[in-house]
Amino acid sequence: MSNLLEEVYAIPGGEGVALCIQCGTCSASCPGADRGLSPRQIIGMVRADMREEILSGDSLWLCASCYLCTVRCPRDIRPTDLMHALECLAVRDGVSSKRTRTPLMYRTFINSVINNGRVHEAGLVTRFYMRTNPLAALKMLRLGLALLSHGRMPLRARKINGRRAVRTILDKARALAGTQ
Amino acid sequence: MRRYNYFPGCSCSEGTGVAYGLSTQAVGKALDIELVELADWNCCGSTPYGSLDVMGSTCLSARNLALAEKADGLDVVTPCSSCYITLNKANSYLKEYPELGSAVDEALAAADLEYGRGVRVRHLAEILSEDAEPDVIRSKVKISLSGLNVAPYYGCQLVRPRLGSDDPECPQSLDSLAESAGAKVIPFPLKTHCCGASLIISEESLALELIRKLLDSAQQNGAHCIVTACPLCQANLDAYQSRVNSRFKTNYSLPVLFFTQLMGVALGLTPKALGLEKNIVSPMKALTPYFLSRP
Ligand code: SF4
Numbered sequence A: 001m002s003n004l005l006e007e008v009y010a011i012p013g014g015e016g017v018a019l020c021i022q023c024g025t026c027s028a029s030c031p032g033a034d035r036g037l038s039p040r041q042i043i044g045m046v047r048a049d050m051r052e053e054i055l056s057g058d059s060l061w062l063c064a065s066c067y068l069c070t071v072r073c074p075r076d077i078r079p080t081d082l083m084h085a086l087e088c089l090a091v092r093d094g095v096s097s098k099r100t101r102t103p104l105m106y107r108t109f110i111n112s113v114i115n116n117g118r119v120h121e122a123g124l125v126t127r128f129y130m131r132t133n134p135l136a137a138l139k140m141l142r143l144g145l146a147l148l149s150h151g152r153m154p155l156r157a158r159k160i161n162g163r164r165a166v167r168t169i170l171d172k173a174r175a176l177a178g179t180q
Numbered sequence B: 001m002r003r004y005n006y007f008p009g010c011s012c013s014e015g016t017g018v019a020y021g022l023s024t025q026a027v028g029k030a031l032d033i034e035l036v037e038l039a040d041w042n043c044c045g046s047t048p049y050g051s052l053d054v055m056g057s058t059c060l061s062a063r064n065l066a067l068a069e070k071a072d073g074l075d076v077v078t079p080c081s082s083c084y085i086t087l088n089k090a091n092s093y094l095k096e097y098p099e100l101g102s103a104v105d106e107a108l109a110a111a112d113l114e115y116g117r118g119v120r121v122r123h124l125a126e127i128l129s130e131d132a133e134p135d136v137i138r139s140k141v142k143i144s145l146s147g148l149n150v151a152p153y154y155g156c157q158l159v160r161p162r163l164g165s166d167d168p169e170c171p172q173s174l175d176s177l178a179e180s181a182g183a184k185v186i187p188f189p190l191k192t193h194c195c196g197a198s199l200i201i202s203e204e205s206l207a208l209e210l211i212r213k214l215l216d217s218a219q220q221n222g223a224h225c226i227v228t229a230c231p232l233c234q235a236n237l238d239a240y241q242s243r244v245n246s247r248f249k250t251n252y253s254l255p256v257l258f259f260t261q262l263m264g265v266a267l268g269l270t271p272k273a274l275g276l277e278k279n280i281v282s283p284m285k286a287l288t289p290y291f292l293s294r295p
């Protein structure tokens, strides 16, 4: 298997990894850092080619995409985009962490878009909870009902006319990228 | 009258942010801003798509941008902070990464579309604070919201990465809009801190902790309501407020309005036109005095 650094480098958003001076500004800014590896650590580990620890770990998936690291990094690295690039690699290689449920939530979201051309929030949340933790779904019922009764959660998914066009575009893109 | 291509995004068009979409249209009309909804737009893919598949994500945005370019090429305006950065990111990736760009072109061509990279994407808050004249807004205010303490909450993706001209950590656009409506802006040091976004679904405990801090800071500083410019921020702070209360044994009851709802009240629009009945924590106690004083 090739070097992780080179692969990251080749993904849009990943090239900044080489410029990092390990100053830790991103980590000090990150709302998720105290629950997992910090962005600075992740970058250091990518450079040390610690493939499995990074791609199969939970930390990437704790990124809330708040972009605070990105506006503060003194080297203009865009660690947020780098997190996304690493997440893409983890999913492409099928090695993303099973302990965090974020990849599944993202996947459920994407499927909604591919099927309808739009994301259907009620369907997304229901499917996600049924697949991860039906008991938690019960706990969320009250919230769901509140949204429903306030007219904020239509049960039927809206499908756009151009959903076939959307599919055609995405299929072509996938063929060009040679993934999946 | 100014015209724009309007991109509501899934949440504001008929999802949890539907009141944002309604109040956006109502305020636009009151301020003579024409928002023409982009025909048959598709979901921008938001953070989830970009985190699993950069090329697919760029394609989704590019289809929308191509449709806008074909329509008339006017600026695309969205009220959703996530749509705003996602569509903008596609624009910059298409320019920065020519290889990605030509693959996206080829994919679009499979559906007989092309995108010449010429459409600008802007946030509604940017339009209302930069294109609309503050004096014009002030001249249309029918009910001054004096006495209402507002905590303007920007969250992340309206101001970061820096796409518009507002400061990424100490922005002012929503503050000025609230002030034009006559409200008092209270100090809110956490105004650009993160609410956890969609991690509220997959990492609830992390997100609830972030939301609790935001509610706490707004309340401590005397806010009567929080004002947001993002459907995800609003849902997290409003709909999940009761989850925060049960987890942390707190009893927050802070209304969370879209900034368009706040402006709409000042512009003399009705609660129904602004979708105020859709807010979970009812804002009516805070707002009723102003509705009663309607001319
Ligand atoms: S702020 Fe930038 S340079 Fe500093 S550790 Fe983070 S990524 Fe590296």
Ligand code: SF4
Binding pocket: A026, A029, A030, A031, A032, A033, A039, A062, A063, A064, A065, A066, A067, A068, A069, A070, A079, A080, A083
């Ligand atoms: S964008 Fe992600 S990595 Fe960067 S500070 Fe925010 S949560 Fe942390």
